[in-house]
Amino acid sequence: MNDLYKNNKITKLLNIERPIIQGGMVWVSGAKLAAASANAGCLGLIGAGSMKPELLKSQIQKAKSLTDNFHAVGVNIPLLYKYTDEQINVALSEGIKVFFTSAGSPKKYTSYLKEHGATVVHVCASPKLAKKCEDAGVDAVVCEGFEAGGHNGIEEITTMCLIPQVKKVVNIPVIAAGGIASGGSMAAAFCLGADGVQMGTRFLMTKESSANEKFKNYILEASSGDTKLMMKKTVPVRLLRNHFADEIERLEKSNASAEELNSYLGKGRAKAGMLDGDLEEGELEVGQICSLIDSVPSTKEMIEKLESEYISAIKIFK
């Protein structure tokens, strides 16, 4: 066990060395990243949102072959696709014991998963939903602030405000997400009351993530203010500025309807942008903290640096 995190509820709950979760991300977090994260003492999540059941199965098998810490590999399943049932059953039959669920109701699958011996964590963006998650019997919640990349809550509550509010209403462990990409921000999350952190963009920016190299290089050039929470009329999502995002912004400014926005969005934009590297027409889901990231190290190196930043950040309190 790592002395830095003694008595930590998340390391205990998930039997991992560090209270750090590699967030499940569509098109970006496959077997390679999840296994590298597990190998680095974190929890690695295969982002099932972009995978048909067969692909998810092969990705889980691949992850198993890449780590001796397979217990620290979980799946993130958004509860809104037609494949959800199949995804869950494939993951269970492949021996996955940790399920992070998002979107949809936490009531829907929690009992089923727990009956199968799994640990269940639901992602939420408001204290109200966090309380619902606790009532549904989940083991922990990820609380994701306004600054987080990708899909986001409608109340626009920032991590700084969300974590203390959630801690006030639930007793289960709380994992902070949104705006966290350094050891300093991990320590900050703990001060706010979080028991662990989930990072997306920081893990996206590692050698093992499946994000297209062009996409990674584009993020290296991002400045503050280059991401924006958009599509609030449909499903709010934080995007990195590019031609597609500018066009969405233009449509929103001209008061386009949800239908018009969805029609322009079409299908396949996230894959095009994040996996295939179409920086013009693709959808680039990235957190606001991206402008602070200036390198693409291996996952192991990234975690080592983060931990040394953490040690240095908390020195002021000694």
Add this chain to the structure above:
Amino acid sequence: MNDLYKNNKITKLLNIERPIIQGGMVWVSGAKLAAASANAGCLGLIGAGSMKPELLKSQIQKAKSLTDNFHAVGVNIPLLYKYTDEQINVALSEGIKVFFTSAGSPKKYTSYLKEHGATVVHVCASPKLAKKCEDAGVDAVVCEGFEAGGHNGIEEITTMCLIPQVKKVVNIPVIAAGGIASGGSMAAAFCLGADGVQMGTRFLMTKESSANEKFKNYILEASSGDTKLMMKKTVPVRLLRNHFADEIERLEKSNASAEELNSYLGKGRAKAGMLDGDLEEGELEVGQICSLIDSVPSTKEMIEKLESEYISAIKIFK
């Protein structure tokens, strides 16, 4: 000196016991609150934005009579009113040595103030402006995140993301603002790299603030998600939900122009809401953290509680 904050750059710069700034707020932070804050070991700021020069003069004189720590009473002057020159000269002639300036360019008054022996701190909401402030010669910056109440930046950068970004580009001390109302969030701000914190809503919710009692009681009932950043077409401002804010939201959803919004806004709404307690038609400028505040203590009691929370939050690192 307070042992909790040894080597702190803000306590040294301002010669105060605690690195805590009571933010200057229109209609809310007059002599009484500023003096109470100075008496509690913080920096108290008279919010000059809502004061004609004569009123500012009498408020400074009143504050002087209410504290032996007059050196810890400053003024906050938004650099966009016709009275700015007069306000600055009145404050200087009344012996004020600490100026927090906001809006407008930091280049405009900094040299003048420094020639008169004052300490100058400018409020900003982006790393780019923070760098400009440093170049203009200010002594420190307040960096205010998206979650802060009242007027806000256009880039929507949250405190969690803003502070590390600003620290990366400036060498002067950084004061974090936005989302801070407890000892835990103060510790979090320090982990992010801040040297001090500025709190608005938390100080508004004290016995000594001039906010109308009805307004204070209304805040006690606020839930998460009850504030919203609005008026992005004109000057972005975070407001607490009420009839007026709902109406602004309705206008924005129907794609009203900046002119239409300004025309509905009219004049005197902030005074009506915050000082006079018109909860229907008044403008209620409050930070997102307001839903966590459940009492209206004296400033002294509030700071004592905050400090005991701080001590408890940082225990995990010992």
